[in-house]
Each structure stands twice: as C-alpha cells, then as structure tokens.
Amino acid sequence: MITLRDITKRYHMGEFEVHALRGVSLDIHDGDFVAIMGPSGSGKSTLMNVLGCLDVPTSGSYLLDGIEVAGMSEDELATVRNRKIGFVFQSFNLLPRMSAIEQVELPLSYARTPNRRQLSMAALESVGLGQRMFHKPAELSGGQQQRVAIARALVTQPSMILADEPTGNLDTQASEEIMGLFTRLNEQGITVIFVTHEPEIAAHTRRILTIRDGLVQSDRANTPVRPEQPDDVTVRTHTHAAAPSANGAAAATPAVSGSPSHDR
Amino acid sequence: MIGESLQIALRALTANKLRTALTMLGIIIGVGAVIALLAIGQGASAAVESRFSALGTNTIYVVPGQQNTGGVRSAAGSAQTLSLDDAEALAAAQLPAVVAIAPERTFFGQIIVSGVNTNARIAGTTPAYQDVISFYPASGEFFTDQQVEEKALVAVLGQTTATNLFADSDPIGQTIRINAGGGASVNLRVIGVMQPKGGTGFTNRDDQVLVPITTALAKLQNARTATGAQQIQQIDVKARSSNDVNLAVEQVTAFMTERLRNPDAFQVRNVQDQIDAQKEASDTLTILLGAIAGISLVVGGIGIMNIMIVSVTERTREIGIRKAVGAKQKDILLQFLMEALVVSVFGGLLGIGAGIGTSYLVEGQSLNGQEIQTVIAPASIVLAFGVSAAIGLFFGIYPASRAARLNPIEALRYE
Numbered sequence: 308m309i310t311l312r313d314i315t316k317r318y319h320m321g322e323f324e325v326h327a328l329r330g331v332s333l334d335i336h337d338g339d340f341v342a343i344m345g346p347s348g349s350g351k352s353t354l355m356n357v358l359g360c361l362d363v364p365t366s367g368s369y370l371l372d373g374i375e376v377a378g379m380s381e382d383e384l385a386t387v388r389n390r391k392i393g394f395v396f397q398s399f400n401l402l403p404r405m406s407a408i409e410q411v412e413l414p415l416s417y418a419r420t421p422n423r424r425q426l427s428m429a430a431l432e433s434v435g436l437g438q439r440m441f442h443k444p445a446e447l448s449g450g451q452q453q454r455v456a457i458a459r460a461l462v463t464q465p466s467m468i469l470a471d472e473p474t475g476n477l478d479t480q481a482s483e484e485i486m487g488l489f490t491r492l493n494e495q496g497i498t499v500i501f502v503t504h505e506p507e508i509a510a511h512t513r514r515i516l517t518i519r520d521g522l523v524q525s526d527r528a529n530t531p532v533r534p535e536q537p538d539d540v541t542v543r544t545h546t547h548a549a550a551p552s553a554n555g556a557a558a559a560t561p562a563v564s565g566s567p568s569h570d571r
Numbered sequence: 572m573i574g575e576s577l578q579i580a581l582r583a584l585t586a587n588k589l590r591t592a593l594t595m596l597g598i599i600i601g602v603g604a605v606i607a608l609l610a611i612g613q614g615a616s617a618a619v620e621s622r623f624s625a626l627g628t629n630t631i632y633v634v635p636g637q638q639n640t641g642g643v644r645s646a647a648g649s650a651q652t653l654s655l656d657d658a659e660a661l662a663a664a665q666l667p668a669v670v671a672i673a674p675e676r677t678f679f680g681q682i683i684v685s686g687v688n689t690n691a692r693i694a695g696t697t698p699a700y701q702d703v704i705s706f707y708p709a710s711g712e713f714f715t716d717q718q719v720e721e722k723a724l725v726a727v728l729g730q731t732t733a734t735n736l737f738a739d740s741d742p743i744g745q746t747i748r749i750n751a752g753g754g755a756s757v758n759l760r761v762i763g764v765m766q767p768k769g770g771t772g773f774t775n776r777d778d779q780v781l782v783p784i785t786t787a788l789a790k791l792q793n794a795r796t797a798t799g800a801q802q803i804q805q806i807d808v809k810a811r812s813s814n815d816v817n818l819a820v821e822q823v824t825a826f827m828t829e830r831l832r833n834p835d836a837f838q839v840r841n842v843q844d845q846i847d848a849q850k851e852a853s854d855t856l857t858i859l860l861g862a863i864a865g866i867s868l869v870v871g872g873i874g875i876m877n878i879m880i881v882s883v884t885e886r887t888r889e890i891g892i893r894k895a896v897g898a899k900q901k902d903i904l905l906q907f908l909m910e911a912l913v914v915s916v917f918g919g920l921l922g923i924g925a926g927i928g929t930s931y932l933v934e935g936q937s938l939n940g941q942e943i944q945t946v947i948a949p950a951s952i953v954l955a956f957g958v959s960a961a962i963g964l965f966f967g968i969y970p971a972s973r974a975a976r977l978n979p980i981e982a983l984r985y986e
Contacts, residue, residue: 356980359895361894361895361979361980361983362980381899381900382899382900382901385894385897385898385899385900386897386899388894388895388896388897389896389897390897394895394896396983400888400891400892400895400983401892402889402892404582404583404586413893413896414896414897416575417893417896417897417898417899417902418897459896463897
C-alpha cells in the first residue's frame with residue numbers, strides 16, 4: 308500500500324531550479340497494476356525514483372505499507388529497496404560479467420538470505436530461463452536479459468515491482484512476452500507499476516496515471532488487454548498469497564478471469 | 572560477507588588482468604625493495620660485527636694520545652709517546668684483569684721476492700701477540716721469545732700476503748727482502764703462515780708481515796720517543812674475559828696514567844666500542860636504505876589509489892545497480908576496499924618473494940671490492956607485508972568511500 312501526499316521534488320540543474328514534482332498525491336493499493344504515462348520532462352521518472360526509494364522527496368509524505376519513507380537515511384532506503392521493491396529498467400541494468408543466476412542472487416546477498424542458489428533458480432525458472440541460468444548477459448537476447456532482470460526483481464519477494472520503460476529496448480514480440488510476465492505476476496498479487504509512453508503497453512494495465520508538469524493530470528481505470536503468452540513462460544511464484552481481484556485496485560475495474568497459465 | 576566481498580573483488584580484478592598486474596607491480600617492487608635493501612643493510616651490519624668479533628671482543632688497545640702542535644690537534648695515536656719499555660712494564664705489572672700483552676710497531680714497507688716488489692704492512696710484535704688476539708699460524712710456526720731476544724731475521728706471513736707473494740708454492744723456508752725506506756733493508760726467512768682472520772682496512776690482519784719487534788726496531792724502523800726510548804704504536808692487551816673488558820680498561824688506564832704521569836699521552840680503546848660505533852653507522856645505512864625503499868612502497872600505494880579511482884568511475888553504473896537492489900554504503904565500501912586490499916596483499920606476498928629472490932641473487936656479489944652479504948630478518952618481512960596491507964587500506968579508503976557515497980540515481984544514469 309502506497310500513500311503519497313503532496314509530494315514535491317525540486318533539484319538544481321546548474322543555475323536553474325527544476326520543480327520536477329509539484330504536489331503529487333495518490334494511493335496505490337496492493338495488487339494494483341499501474342502505468343505511469345506522460346511526456347518527457349513531465350516528472351514521471353522522478354515520481355518513479357521517489358516511489359522506488361531511490362530518491363527522497365523535497366517535501367510531502369510517502370507511506371509505504373504504513374511506514375514513512377520520506378525522511379529515511381540512505382542506508383534505510385537501501386534496506387527498503389532490498390526488501391519491498393523490485394526494479395526493472397529499460398536498459399536491463401545487468402552486471403556484464405555475471406551469469407544470470409549470479410545477477411539474481413545479488414539482492415539476496417545484500418539481504419544476507421540463506422539458500423540463495425535455490426531461491427534464484429526458482430526465480431529464473433519462473434520467468435522461463437531455467438535453461439539459461441549460467442549464461443552471461445552478452446549471451447542472452449534482449450528479452451531474455453529483461454527476464455533475468457525481472458527474476459532479480461522478484462527473488463526477494465517484494466510487495467511491488469517498479470519498471471521504468473521495461474519494453475523500451477525490446478521488439479514487439481519480446482515486449483509482449485515481458486508484458487505477459489508482468490500480467491502473471493500481478494495476477495499473483497504483486498503490485499506492478501511501470502513508466503511507459505507507449506499506449507499499447509499501458510493498455511495491459513488496469514490503471515493509467517498521466518503526469519504532466521509535475522502533477523497528476525489524469526488517473527483512470529483501464530480494461531487490460533491480454534498479452535500473448537509464449538509457451539515457455541510459466542510463472543510459478545507461489546509466495547504471494549493475495550488474490551489480485553479480491554483486494555482490487557482503487558480505480559481499476561477487475562476484469563481478468565480464467566487460467567493465468569494457458570490462455571491461448 | 573567477507574568471503575563474498577573477496578569473491579567480488581577477485582572477479583573484478585581478474586576482469587582487468589593487465590591493469591591489476593601493473594598496479595600490483597608497484598607494490599611488488601616496493602615490498603621487494605624494502606626486503607632486499609634491509610637484507611643488504613643488515614648483512615653489512617652482520618659483516619662488520621663478525622669482522623670485528625674476529626679481532627676478539629676482549630681485546631683492548633693502548634695507543635698514544637693526540638699530538639698538539641701549535642694549536643693543531645691531530646688524530647689519536649699521532650703522538651709519539653708509547654715505548655717498548657711501557658709495554659714491558661705493563662706486562663710485568665700483571666694486572667689482575669689482564670692475561671696477555673703484546674706490543675706492536677707497524678709500518679709500510681716494500682717486500683721483494685725474486686725480483687717482484689709489493690707493498691705491505693709490516694708489524695713487529697712478540698709471541699704473546701698470538702694469545703692476545705687469538706691468532707695462530709696455519710702452517711710453520713710463530714717466532715719464539717728467544718728469536719725476539721736475538722733479533723732473529725725471520726718473518727711470519729698473513730694468509731693474503733702469502734698468497735700474493737708466493738701464489739701456490741710453499742712460502743716456508745723462502746727468503747723475502749723488506750725495504751723499509753731510509754736505506755733500511757733486510758732479508759728475512761719465512762717460518763710460518765698465519766690462519767685467515769679477516770678484518771678491514773688497517774686492521775686487516777691477513778695482509779701483513781709479522782716480524783719480531785726487536786728486529787723491526789733495530790733493523791727496519793728505529794724510531795724513538797721524546798725520552799729516547801724505542802717507540803711503538805700500540806699495545807694490544809687481552810682481558811681475562813669479555814666481562815672483564817671494562818675492568819681491564821680501568822686497570823690499564825690507571826697503570827699507564829701512573830707510569831706516564833700524563834693522561835693525555837695515551838688512550839685505551841676496546842673492540843666492543845669500535846663494533847658499536849661501526850654498527851651504529853651500518854644501522855643508519857640500513858634505515859636509510861629501508862626509507863628509500865619505503866618511498867617506492869608509498870608510490871605503489873598511490874598507484875593503487877589511482878587505479879581504484881579509475882575503477883570506481885568506470886563502474887559507476889554497477890554501483891548504481893548494486894545500490895538499487897539494496898546494497899548499503901558499507902557493502903560498496905567493503906567491496907572496493909577489498910579490491911585495494913587484495914591488490915596490496917597479493918602484491919605484498921609476491922614482493923616478499925621478489926625481495927628474498929633478490930637477496931639471494933646479490934648475495935656474494937662484489938660491490939666496490941666488498942662482498943655483499945645479506946641477512947633477511949623475519950621482522951623485515953612482517954614489516955614490509957604489514958605496511959603493504961596498511962597501504963592498500965589507506966589508499967583504498969578514499970576511492971571506496973567515494974564509491975559508497977555515490978547517489979544511486981546519478982550512478983544508474985551514468986553512461
């Protein structure tokens with residue numbers, strides 16, 4: 308559960324003061340599936356950074372699962388990122404010299420979690436990369452790299468996944484696969500929030516937020532389209548118990564039904 | 572946690588092998604230089620000590636005092652105040668802490684053997700000389716008290732002199748001619764060759780010709796003191812034991828003061844003081860050498876810092892990713908510190924090898940005619956290794972904390 312109240316963010320670029328966020332208030336419920344849209348410079352990336360605890364707001368209140376995050380120190384934020392948030396980036400942001408399994412183990416090692424190998428293997432299998440665990444990023448396609456990144460985001464069992472234009476560097480086919488994956492994850496109860504400027508990507512979500520000039524311009528429910536599912540992607544994360552449609556998102560119309568794994 | 576950081580560090584370092592090797596080279600050279608130079612310095616100290624110890628640490632010397640002529644003060648031993656009579660009186664006094672006494676009259680002369688001239692030190696003394704400095708013939712025999720009495724024309728050669736004059740042939744029974752200048756010239760029969768002893772410069776007892784002191788004074792260098800007595804340069808005194816050296820110095824000083832009625836007419840020295848003075852000099856040299864090598868170690872450390880700063884900049888994005896997935900400042904700090912430590916510790920270990928190897932290589936090599944001795948002290952290895960690890964830590968802290976403080980968003984945006 309995310310509660311933003313009057314969040315502002317100002318920063319300096321040279322001599323100019325940029326008001327990236329001018330007072331954003333919004334609620335995102337557990338299990339929500341949200342697209343954040345907006346033109347360049349609208350403040351959507353800043354909003355993502357604040358939501359992801361990578362950045363602290365200049366003023367306002369940010370309650371994440373009831374805990375005030377706005378005034379936390381950098382190390383406290385690191386812990387929050389580690390425990391509650393999984394990131395997926397446009398440029399994948401994998402470490403070039405590490406195999407897929409090691410990438411996925413990374414957040415677990417900072418959490419000092421035991422059984423890292425098994426948990427990471429399970430996460431990679433759940434994104435359909437069971438056969439590619441020991442490949443390095445250079446040996447994987449863009450879609451596969453993004454799936455490694457998703458496995459890395461998933462492995463700590465976060466309450467939400469934040470994705471910053473996750474399909475921006477992918478072709479249509481791979482984009483569809485990735486969106487299918489996000490849809491599955493969301494159906495298992497994980498909050499998924501991502502930034503995009505492609506309407507057809509946003510169409511997969513149940514809620515579309517539009518940001519303009521540092522303010523929420525519109526916040527509307529959406530009826531998600533079902534992405535095509537490739538055969539090898541079989542989401543098997545059982546740990547998120549919450550039923551997505553039951554505790555449904557505030558503005559969303561619960562519209563999904565049917566088996567999440569075989570919909571073709 | 573440490574093990575994991577170590578793994579990360581090794582992976583990062585092996586990804587850039589050439590760079591890592593070159594960075595390490597700075598530390599290897601630094602540590603190697605510290606160990607090798609300290610080994611050479613300590614070898615020199617040990618050599619000094621062993622050479623002087625060969626002269627006998629319980630030997631003390633009585634030499635004439637300084638000469639004062641018209642306000643010009645010359646070196647100790649320059650006065651001509653010591654006589655053969657003094658040496659005989661000192662021997663006759665049978666001081667309790669003294670067991671043997673030998674006079675020495677030394678000068679340089681020309682030695683002619685079958686038409687070949689060489690210059691050598693000639694020392695007139697008595698048979699007691701053998702006991703005073705524990706120095707005996709290796710072959711043949713020393714001259715006797717009776718031969719001293721008779722001013723016999725005999726000579727005993729030092730080991731080096733014997734080799735120089737006669738090479739491989741047996742010198743015993745051969746005749747040498749000594750030309751001491753001023754027309755004094757005499758033929759002597761070689762009756763013995765001394766065992767090797769060692770010593771440096773003027774105290775090199777292997778390169779001299781020993782003759783009875785009476786022969787020296789009567790036939791070669793007939794020098795007189797102001798009072799007309801036969802002048803000698805030195806009285807060698809052997810103390811009862813090395814513990815009694817100071818007591819012997821006191822007793823000899825008291826006796827000579829009484830006899831000469833002038834405390835400035837002579838000086839009493841002991842070998843231990845000379846060893847200490849020489850050791851102090853060579854220890855200073857060791858410290859100097861170590862300090863110079865230490866500078867190269869610091870330069871190596873700066874190399875680590877330099878390359879770590881480059882590495883942190885290059886891996887800004889990696890740092891951003893790690894922070895995004897939950898790395899705290901101390902995780903990043905530890906990661907980069909570990910890299911610096913691995914370079915310095917591995918470099919240190921290799922440097923120890925290099926230092927020991929160099930020490931073995933230069934051991935026995937000749938430098939300015941002196942054979943280099945090396946002594947590798949375990950303390951110097953521990954020191955060099957500890958310093959290299961400390962340098963890794965010290966020069967790694969700044970780049971590592973710079974990495975740890977990076978803003979995650981800016982780091983992720985870094986191209």
